[in-house]
Amino acid sequence: MSKNKQREHWGSKIGFILAAAGSAVGLGNIWKFPYIAGENGGAAFILVYLICIAIIGLPVLIAEVLMGRTTQRNPVGAFRKLSNSPFWASVGGLGVLAGFVILSFYAVVAGWSFGYIVEAFKGSFSNFSKVGASGDYFTSLTGNIYWIVGYLAVFIALTMSIVYFGVQKGIERASKIMMPLLIVILLILMVRGLTLPGSGKGLEFLLKPDWSHITGQAVLIALGHAFFTLSLGMGAMMTYGSYMSKEDNIPSAALQIVFLDTIIALIAGIAIFTAVFATAENPAVGPGLIFHTLPVVFSKMAGGYIFGILFFILLTIAALTSAISLLEVVIAYFVDERGWKRHNAVITFGFITFLVGIPSALSFNVMSDFKIFGLNFFDFVDFLASNILLPLGGLLISIFVAWIWGFDKALANLKSGAENLFERNFWIVSTWKVFIKYFAPVLIFIVLLNSIGIL
Ligand code: TRP
Numbered sequence: 001m002s003k004n005k006q007r008e009h010w011g012s013k014i015g016f017i018l019a020a021a022g023s024a025v026g027l028g029n030i031w032k033f034p035y036i037a038g039e040n041g042g043a044a045f046i047l048v049y050l051i052c053i054a055i056i057g058l059p060v061l062i063a064e065v066l067m068g069r070t071t072q073r074n075p076v077g078a079f080r081k082l083s084n085s086p087f088w089a090s091v092g093g094l095g096v097l098a099g100f101v102i103l104s105f106y107a108v109v110a111g112w113s114f115g116y117i118v119e120a121f122k123g124s125f126s127n128f129s130k131v132g133a134s135g136d137y138f139t140s141l142t143g144n145i146y147w148i149v150g151y152l153a154v155f156i157a158l159t160m161s162i163v164y165f166g167v168q169k170g171i172e173r174a175s176k177i178m179m180p181l182l183i184v185i186l187l188i189l190m191v192r193g194l195t196l197p198g199s200g201k202g203l204e205f206l207l208k209p210d211w212s213h214i215t216g217q218a219v220l221i222a223l224g225h226a227f228f229t230l231s232l233g234m235g236a237m238m239t240y241g242s243y244m245s246k247e248d249n250i251p252s253a254a255l256q257i258v259f260l261d262t263i264i265a266l267i268a269g270i271a272i273f274t275a276v277f278a279t280a281e282n283p284a285v286g287p288g289l290i291f292h293t294l295p296v297v298f299s300k301m302a303g304g305y306i307f308g309i310l311f312f313i314l315l316t317i318a319a320l321t322s323a324i325s326l327l328e329v330v331i332a333y334f335v336d337e338r339g340w341k342r343h344n345a346v347i348t349f350g351f352i353t354f355l356v357g358i359p360s361a362l363s364f365n366v367m368s369d370f371k372i373f374g375l376n377f378f379d380f381v382d383f384l385a386s387n388i389l390l391p392l393g394g395l396l397i398s399i400f401v402a403w404i405w406g407f408d409k410a411l412a413n414l415k416s417g418a419e420n421l422f423e424r425n426f427w428i429v430s431t432w433k434v435f436i437k438y439f440a441p442v443l444i445f446i447v448l449l450n451s452i453g454i455l
Contacts, residue, residue, distance in 0.1 A: 007072055008167040009243050015172040017253055020065075020231075020240050021260040022175040022321025025182070027109055028229040029265040030318050034272045035289045036221055041213025042206050046266070048219055052226035053262060056443055059435040060232050060394055062254045062414070063401040068241025069250065070413045074332035075235030078242065082405045091396045095235035098389040099329035100349070102234070104357040105381050106326065107159070110319035111151030111361075112291060113312055114158075115141065120308040125295040134295040135288065142364040152361050153354055155316075159323040160350035163331055166342060167243050171324055178317045183264070185314040190267050192307055193274030202277035206269050220450045223443060224391065229261055233390035233397065236325045239332045249417045251428065275301060290315070327353070387451035391444050398440040407433055 010016040037045050071078040075092035082088075119125065119141075128134040141147050162174045193199055227233055241250075272294070276283050279300040281293050294311065298304035330349050334340040340348075359367060363378035372380045401410050411429065415422050422429060 007243070009245055011168045011172055013248060013253070015168070015176060016240065016244055016248065017256050017260075018179045019171050019175040019321075019325070020237060020253070020257045022179050023231045023236055023240065023325030024229060024257055024261040024322075025179075025264050026229075026231075026318050026322030027106065027113075027315070028225065028322075029261065030268045030315050031109070031290050033225065033229065033265040034269040036225060037206065037269055038273070038283045038289070040218040040221060041210040042208065044209035044211045044214050045218055045222060046206070046269075047209065048214060049222040049226060050262065052219075052223045053230070053258060055435055056223065056440050057226040057230045057232065058254060058258050059432055059440055060227075060398055060444075061230050061237055061258065062250055062432060063397055063410070063436055064232060064235065064237040065241035065244070065250050065254060066410060066414050067397070067401065067405075068235075068238035069244040069246065069248070072242050074242065074336045075238050075329065076333055077336050078235070078238055079400065083400070088400060088404065091393070091400070092235060094389060095233075095238075095393050096330055096333045098234035098385050098393060099236065099326045100353060100356070101381055101389070102385045103156075103159075103323055103326040103330075103353050105360040105378055105385075106319065107155045107323060107353070107357050108148070108152050108360045108378065110316065110323060111148065111153075111155040112142065113315040113319055114155050115147060115151040116291070116295075116312040117309060117316060119295075120298075120305070120312050123305065125298045125304065125308050128296045128299045134299075135292045137295075138288075138291045145362065145365055148361045148364060149358060152357050155319070155323070156350055156354045156357065158320060159327050160346050162320070162324050163327045163350075164343060164346045171328060174324065175321055178321055182314060182317045182321075185310050185317075186264065186267050186271065189271040189307060189311060189314065190274075192301075192303070193271045193278070196274060196278035196301065198278040198280075199274035202273035202275070202283075203270065205277065205283060206273050220447055223447050224387070224451070227390055227394055227444075227447075228386055229265065230258065231322065231325060233392075233394035234329065235393070236329050238397075239329045240325060242332070246416045249421070250414060251418050251421055251432075383451075388448070391448040391451060395441055395444040395448060398436055398444065402437040402441070407437060 010019070067078045067082065071081040073081055075095040076089050077092070079092040080089040124137065125134070128137070162170045164170060193202070231237055272289070273283055275297045276293060279297045281297055295308065298308035298311070301307065327346070327350065331342060331345045334345040334349065335342055360378040360381060363370070363376040368376055370377060375383060401407070
């Protein structure tokens with residue numbers, strides 16, 4: 001069946017890099033990174049985060065992409081092909097399930113972002129002179145089930161409309177348009193932030209280390225975020241890797257993806273905190289920073305009308321290129337393993353994701369009292385996916401590559417396309433060995449223990 005059909009591939013090297021960077025750059029970079037850096041000591045936290053990216057993020061990213069490229073399969077097929085074991089195939093299945101669950105709540109927040117583009121156009125932000133008013137407005141929007149479910153539907157439909165057209169004509173083409181646009185908008189916003197009077201305090205906040213904040217907990221937050229921001233632990237990068245050819249250089253591509261993801265998070269931090277400080281707003285408000293504080297910032301800033309629109313377009317694009325990678329994992333599984341046609345799979349599973357997303361959307365209104373383990377539905381699925389499934393998946397992936405598939409076999413495959421690196425800089429390869437065999441499994445295990453409350 002479809003297994004024998006020619007598998008689609010990326011049309012170009014840059015196509016893969018932009019698509020994978022698109023997956024990595026998302027709400028995690030623009031919404032979450034700035035506020036966790038803000039809450040955990042600014043520059044000191046950023047340094048710890050960079051170390052986590054280097055010693056865990058990069059090695060696991062390489063491992064995932066390599067599994068995909070070697071097997072040319074979705075996560076379930078990839079594990080099965082390399083191990084012939086039903087247990088490991090089910091680890092891939094866990095990834096597919098995680099993709100599905102993450103998309104269902106990710107799309108709710110992405111839907112707000114889309115809705116906020118419309119609000120910005122309508123000029124709604126101009127009425128906010130203080131955070132209270134914008135917070136109340138946010139609560140009234142998310143309290144409206146038609147608004148929240150409606151934008152969830154719009155965002156999922158957008159995601160489906162890209163994945164529908166396949167790897168080259170859908171994902172790659174969309175990434176090649178949206179990623180450069182995202183970078184341009186971000187640079188405009190950074191320049192605006194830096195040129196506001198009083199922006200220096202924002203920069204100082206972000207760049208001057210406050211070591212007193214660096215606790216064990218902060219390190220674990222950095223570690224967990226390194227994982228989420230690079231889309232690791234559930235086979236998204238594996239799936240994208242499965243559309244690569246053997247001639248592509250994985251270590252160099254992985255390095256470029258990590259670089260783009262990191263630099264974009266930092267620029268987003270600069271753009272946001274310079275503006276927040278220049279308008280004398282509170283930087284340490286946590287998750288509400290984007291939807292509560294920023295609209296007030298825009299209401300106070302010269303040109304805020306335009307910058308408000310641009311900001312929420314930026315956030316929506318970032319979320320969209322991530323959402324397509326989440327949906328693609330599910331689609332690749334049904335196409336490769338179950339012989340579905342792509343179009344049918346996209347329509348069916350896009351719709352099911354929407355249905356699963358509804359209780360997450362309703363957690364902000366009619367279902368707010370519905371609790372699972374003390375969390376509302378949205379927080380519960382977020383916790384389950386981000387704090388349990390992803391670290392568990394990442395742990396199993398690194399153990400699998402290093403010990404089950406076997407490091408030497410993995411290395412032999414990694415060499416293809418990267419011969420130069422292997423000849424000239426073998427130390428990089430040996431470093432990967434130590435990280436993927438020992439550091440990654442141990443550190444991820446600690447994060448996992450922490451997530452489930454043992455540490
Ligand atoms: N990396 C994205 C972000 O930073 C989110 C994301 C997309 C993701 N695909 C993923 C996270 C797969 C984990 C796994 O927002």
